[in-house]
Amino acid sequence: MNKENTSSRLPVMSGKRAHTNSSDGEQQQPAQKMRRVDAEPAQKFRPAASVVPPRRPAAVKAPVKALRPTGAATVAVAPARGDQKKPVAAVAKAAGLGASRRPGWDLKGKVSDMEAKVQNYQSKIKSVNLENDHLKDSITKAQKHKTEIEDENKGLKKRIGECEEELEKLATVKDDLAQTSTERDGLKKDLSNLSEEHKVLEGLRDHLESELRNIQTQLAIQTSTLRQCQDSLKESQELVRNLEETVARQREELHIGEMERRKLHNTIQELKGNIRVFCRVRPLLTGNQSDVLHIQLPAHDNKALTLAKTEESHTGRTADTQKSYNFSFDRVFGPRSSQREVFEEISLLVQSALDGYNVCCFAYGQTGSGKTFTMEGGDVEDMWGVIPRAVQQIFKSAKALQEQGWEYSFTASFVEIYNETLRDLLYTGKPNKRPEHEIRKLSNNEITVTNLTYQQVNNEDEVHNLIMLANQNRSTARTGMNDHSSRSHSVFQLDIEGQNSDRDTKCKSVLCLVDLAGSERVQKSQSQGERFKEMTSINSSLTNLGIVIAALANKESFIPYRNSKLTYLLQNCLGGNSKTLMFVNIAPEEESFSESLNSLRFASKVNDCVIGTASANRK
Numbered sequence: 001m002n003k004e005n006t007s008s009r010l011p012v013m014s015g016k017r018a019h020t021n022s023s024d025g026e027q028q029q030p031a032q033k034m035r036r037v038d039a040e041p042a043q044k045f046r047p048a049a050s051v052v053p054p055r056r057p058a059a060v061k062a063p064v065k066a067l068r069p070t071g072a073a074t075v076a077v078a079p080a081r082g083d084q085k086k087p088v089a090a091v092a093k094a095a096g097l098g099a100s101r102r103p104g105w106d107l108k109g110k111v112s113d114m115e116a117k118v119q120n121y122q123s124k125i126k127s128v129n130l131e132n133d134h135l136k137d138s139i140t141k142a143q144k145h146k147t148e149i150e151d152e153n154k155g156l157k158k159r160i161g162e163c164e165e166e167l168e169k170l171a172t173v174k175d176d177l178a179q180t181s182t183e184r185d186g187l188k189k190d191l192s193n194l195s196e197e198h199k200v201l202e203g204l205r206d207h208l209e210s211e212l213r214n215i216q217t218q219l220a221i222q223t224s225t226l227r228q229c230q231d232s233l234k235e236s237q238e239l240v241r242n243l244e245e246t247v248a249r250q251r252e253e254l255h256i257g258e259m260e261r262r263k264l265h266n267t268i269q270e271l272k273g274n275i276r277v278f279c280r281v282r283p284l285l286t287g288n289q290s291d292v293l294h295i296q297l298p299a300h301d302n303k304a305l306t307l308a309k310t311e312e313s314h315t316g317r318t319a320d321t322q323k324s325y326n327f328s329f330d331r332v333f334g335p336r337s338s339q340r341e342v343f344e345e346i347s348l349l350v351q352s353a354l355d356g357y358n359v360c361c362f363a364y365g366q367t368g369s370g371k372t373f374t375m376e377g378g379d380v381e382d383m384w385g386v387i388p389r390a391v392q393q394i395f396k397s398a399k400a401l402q403e404q405g406w407e408y409s410f411t412a413s414f415v416e417i418y419n420e421t422l423r424d425l426l427y428t429g430k431p432n433k434r435p436e437h438e439i440r441k442l443s444n445n446e447i448t449v450t451n452l453t454y455q456q457v458n459n460e461d462e463v464h465n466l467i468m469l470a471n472q473n474r475s476t477a478r479t480g481m482n483d484h485s486s487r488s489h490s491v492f493q494l495d496i497e498g499q500n501s502d503r504d505t506k507c508k509s510v511l512c513l514v515d516l517a518g519s520e521r522v523q524k525s526q527s528q529g530e531r532f533k534e535m536t537s538i539n540s541s542l543t544n545l546g547i548v549i550a551a552l553a554n555k556e557s558f559i560p561y562r563n564s565k566l567t568y569l570l571q572n573c574l575g576g577n578s579k580t581l582m583f584v585n586i587a588p589e590e591e592s593f594s595e596s597l598n599s600l601r602f603a604s605k606v607n608d609c610v611i612g613t614a615s616a617n618r619k
C-alpha cells in the first residue's frame with residue numbers, strides 16, 4: 001500500500017461528500033459503505049500493531065490516520081484541488097439560487113438550470129465513478145493487505161503456540177531446577193556429613209596405622225618364634241616318628257608276647273590238668289562250725305579232705321572202729337572260704353576261654369550242698385558266684401585286649417534239662433506256646449539247640465538281666481513241680497568269638513557253667529511215678545557224665561555222649577579240645593555223710609582222669 005496514494009485520494013472523495021451531504025441521501029451510501037470497509041481493517045490492525053515486529057510500522061500507521069472519520073472531516077474542509085471542481089459547486093449554488101429567483105415563466109432559464117444541474121450531476125457521477133474505481137482499487141489493496149495480515153496473524157498464532165510450548169517446557173525446566181536445587185541441598189548436607197566422617201576415619205586410620213606398626217613389630221617377633229617352633233616341631237616330628245616305630249615294634253612284641261602268654265598260660269593249665277576237681281564244703285547253716293567233726297580239713301594242706309566216721313561195735317565187745325576216707329583234689333575249700341577265693345582259682349580257666357579254649361565248669365553234689373550258691377551266689381557283689389564273676393572278668397579282659405586289636409562278641413544261652421527234656425530259661429513268650437528243643441550237631445562239629453534263645457550280650461548288665469530271667473523261669477517251675485530245680489541240670493553257655501583283624505587271627509570258644517541236679521540217691525522203694533522217672537533220669541545222666549569223662553580219660557575210641565542230653569549238649573566242652581572243672585559240693589551235716597561220701601567218690605573218679613592235651617580253637 002502506498003501512503004501517498006491513500007492520503008491524496010481520500011480527501012477528494014470526502015470533500016465531494018461534504019458538498020452533497022444535505023442534498024442527496026442516495027448518493028451518500030457508497031461513501032458510508034466505503035468508510036465502513038476501510039474502518040474495519042484499521043480497527044483490526046490496532047491490536048496487531050502491538051504484536052507485529054517493528055519491521056513495517058509506517059505502512060500500518062498511515063491508513064489508520066488517513067481513514068479516521070475526523071480526518072475525513074478535516075480533509076473535507078480543506079481547500080479543494082484544482083479549479084475544475086469549483087464550477088460544479090458554483091453551478092449548483094447558482095441553480096439553487098436561480099430557481100428561487102427565476103420567475104415561473106422563465107422556462108428557458110429553468111431548462112438551462114436543469115441542464116446545468118444535469119451537467120453537474122453527470123460530472124458528479126463521473127467523479128463518483130472515478131472515486132468508486134479508486135475505492136475498489138483500495139478495497140482490492142485492503143483485501144490483499146488483509147490476506148497478508150491474516151497470513152501474518154497465522155504466523156503469529158503459530159509463533160504464540162510455539163512460545164507457549166516453549167513456556168511449558170520452561171515450566172518443566174523450572175520444576176527440574178527446583179528439584180535439582182533440593183537435591184543439591186541434600187548433597188551439600190551429605191557432603192558435610194561425609195567430610196565429618198572423613199575426619200573421624202582419618203583419626204581411625206591414624207590409630208590403625210599406629211596399631212599396624214605395633215602388630216608388624218609383634219609379627220616380626222612371632223615370625224622368629226614361629227621359626228623356632230617349626231624347628232622344634234621338626235625335631236618333635238622326628239622324635240614322634242622314632243616313637244611310632246618303637247610303638248609299632250613294641251606292638252609286634254606285645255602281640256608275640258600275648259600269643260606267648262596264651263601258650264604259657266595253657267601250658268600251666270595243662271600242667272594243672274585239663275580236668276580239675278575242686279571240693280567245697282558248705283558251712284553249717286545253723287550252729288557252730290566246730291560241730292562238724294566228720295569232715296576234717298588239714299590246716300597245712302588245701303588239697304586234702306578226710307571223711308571220718310566212728311562205727312559202733314555190733315557185739316559191744318570190741319572197741320568202736322574209726323573209719324576214715326581220705327580224698328585229695330586240686331583244691332579243697334573249707335566252710336569259711338569266700339566266693340572271691342573260690343573264683344580266684346578258676347579265673348585262670350576263664351582266661352583260657354578268652355584265649356580260645358572251650359571251658360566247662362560243673363557243680364556236683366546233693367541238694368542243699370551249695371551248688372547254686374557256688375555257681376550263681378547272692379545278689380550282693382561280695383556274694384556273687386562263679387557265673388557273674390566269670391562274666392565280669394570276660395568283659396574286662398575283652399576290653400583290655402581291644403588295645404591289641406581284638407574285637408570280641410558274646411552270645412548267651414541258658415537251658416535246663418529236666419527228665420531228659422530241654423527247656424529254654426530265656427524264653428519270654430506265652431507259657432503254652434513254649435517250643436520244643438532238639439540238640440543238633442552242625443557240619444563244623446558245633447553243637448546248637450533248635451528254637452533256643454541265643455542272646456547277643458555286650459556288657460555285664462545284660463548278662464545279669466538274663467540270669468535274673470532264667471531264675472524267674474526256674475522258680476515258676478519250682479512252685480509248680482515241687483522243687484523242680486534240684487532235679488534238673490541248668491546250663492549257662494557263653495559263646496565267645498574274638499577277631500584280631502590287624503593280624504587276621506580269629507578265635508572261638510564256649511564257656512559252659514553247669515549247675516547239676518541233686519546227686520542224692522533216693523531209695524527205690526520210696527520213689528514212685530514221676531519221682532521215680534526223675535530219679536532214673538538224674539542218675540543215668542550223672543552216671544553217664546562219669547562214664548564219658550572216664551572214656552575220655554582212657555582215650556577210648558567211642559565216647560557215649562549221646563547216652564544223655566547233658567553229655568550230648570556238652571560234648572564240645574568235654575574232652576580233647578577243652579578244659580573242665582568240677583566242683584564237688586559237700587553238705588556239712590552229719591546225716592549227709594553217706595551222700596557226701598558218694599559225691600566225693602564220684603569226684604575222685606573224675607579227678608583220676610587225665611584228659612588229652614587241649615589245643616586252642618584257632619583259625
Ligand code: ADP
Nearest residue numbers: 282283365366367368369370371372373374486
Ligand atoms: P544246692 O543248689 O546244691 O541245692 P544251695 O546252693 O541252694 O544248694 O544251698 C543251700 C543253702 O545253703 C542256701 O540257702 C545257700 O544260701 C546256703 N549256702 C550254700 N553254700 C554256702 C556257703 N558257702 N556259704 C554260705 N551259705 C551257703
Ligand code: MG
Nearest residue numbers: 371372485486
Ligand atoms: Mg541248686
